[in-house]
Amino acid sequence: xxxxxxxxxDLQLTRMKSYTCKYCEKGFSKLSNWEQHERIxxxxxxxxxxxxxxxxxxxxxxxxxxxxxxxKKPFxxxxxxxxxxxxxxxxxxxxxxxxxxxxxxxxxxxxxxxxxxxxQHELxxxxxxxxxxxxxxxxxxxxxxxxxxxxxxxxxxxxxxxxxxxxxxxxxxxxxxxxxxxxxxxxxxxxxxxxxxQSSACKKxxxxxxxxxxxxxxxxxxxxxxxxxxxxxxxxxxxxxxxxxxxxxxxxxxxxICKKHEERHARASSFKQKLHDQCLxxxxxxxEPAASLCVKESCMLSSLTEENSSQVESLTCWICLKEFSSExxxxxxxxxxxxxx
Numbered sequence: 001x002x003x004x005x006x007x008x009x010d011l012q013l014t015r016m017k018s019y020t021c022k023y024c025e026k027g028f029s030k031l032s033n034w035e036q037h038e039r040i041x042x043x044x045x046x047x048x049x050x051x052x053x054x055x056x057x058x059x060x061x062x063x064x065x066x067x068x069x070x071x072k073k074p075f076x077x078x079x080x081x082x083x084x085x086x087x088x089x090x091x092x093x094x095x096x097x098x099x100x101x102x103x104x105x106x107x108x109x110x111x112x113x114x115x116x117x118x119x120q121h122e123l124x125x126x127x128x129x130x131x132x133x134x135x136x137x138x139x140x141x142x143x144x145x146x147x148x149x150x151x152x153x154x155x156x157x158x159x160x161x162x163x164x165x166x167x168x169x170x171x172x173x174x175x176x177x178x179x180x181x182x183x184x185x186x187x188x189x190x191x192x193x194x195x196x197x198q199s200s201a202c203k204k205x206x207x208x209x210x211x212x213x214x215x216x217x218x219x220x221x222x223x224x225x226x227x228x229x230x231x232x233x234x235x236x237x238x239x240x241x242x243x244x245x246x247x248x249x250x251x252x253x254x255x256x257i258c259k260k261h262e263e264r265h266a267r268a269s270s271f272k273q274k275l276h277d278q279c280l281x282x283x284x285x286x287x288e289p290a291a292s293l294c295v296k297e298s299c300m301l302s303s304l305t306e307e308n309s310s311q312v313e314s315l316t317c318w319i320c321l322k323e324f325s326s327e328x329x330x331x332x333x334x335x336x337x338x339x340x341x
Contacts, residue, residue: 017029019033047062049069051066064085067086073085075089077094092113092114095113101113105122107125108125120141123141124141129141131143131145131146132146133150133153136153148169151169151170159171161177163178163181163182176197180197184197185197187201188202189205189206192209204225207225213225215227215229215230217233217234219238220237232253235253243257243258244258245258245265246262
């Protein structure tokens with residue numbers, strides 16, 4: 001009789017996830033990772049900055065933060081000798097020189113230089129929005145976007161411009177603003193060496209060289225080089241009109257058209273007031289002949305209606321409160337009032 005073989009116990013596997021979170025049952029192979037994770041549930045922050053007393057869950061986070069006070073930058077880029085205060089930012093920067101993209105999307109095999117960017121991209125396939133605003137329950141794919149959004153409710157502006165002390169709700173906007181003072185343009189096109197103050201502007205420009213169109217309409221699969229243009233196009237399918245005129249509540253699919261429309265209200269209001277003032281002026285005080293007035297009024301009308309001239313809006317006579325469908329009709333009507341004086 002042959003002996004029954006005993007199962008081989010792989011000690012590495014048994015050690016793999018020997019620590020389990022009390023709160024969510026997630027497993028960890030390292031004690032330190034388990035302890036750090038549980039602090040997410042408990043809110044414990046045992047590490048305190050020596051300079052400003054700000055607290056952190058992890059020792060490494062505290063040390064990195066303390067370098068913002070001391071100015072210490074122990075990590076140096078091999079390619080351009082730029083210094084960094086933390087290891088992850090240094091590694092991320094070096095990939096801008098090497099072009100390395102070690103992280104791959106599980107769904108479309110697109111590659112990324114940052115793990116966080118890869119995970120965020122994968123959420124565009126799943127539609128998952130794991131971060132929720134405490135105030136309005138709006139969902140977000142990124143924790144940073146959720147935090148920035150929450151500050152629109154609280155009014156908090158924790159980032160301050162070094163040059164003019166203006167406050168900002170997110171760090172990237174603050175840095176972008178500071179470049180308006182310094183004139184710094186740290187992003188360079190790989191093809192033509194043109195420089196930009198914003199990474200997004202540089203990427204948009206580079207697509208003019210490559211012809212890349214990474215944004216695709218969900219409805220007709222048409223491709224676009226810019227996310228904003230793709231969203232505008234998608235509204236032609238959905239009929240969505242998210243921008244509303246403050247004065248008449250008319251809705252528009254694009255912010256630029258809404259602004260032009262609101263400007264037209266302002267011009268129309270100014271035009272009506274001028275006509276009203278002219279009608280209340282006694283005939284003997286009018287120094288110009290009627291023909292000259294007609295020419296001026298027609299010039300004012302043409303400047304008022306040079307945009308969206310086909311759109312009809314109701315106008316009311318300031319004297320008799322009679323309503324008209326166009327500016328031309330109300331001008332003729334005011335002429336009748338002036339002739340009756």
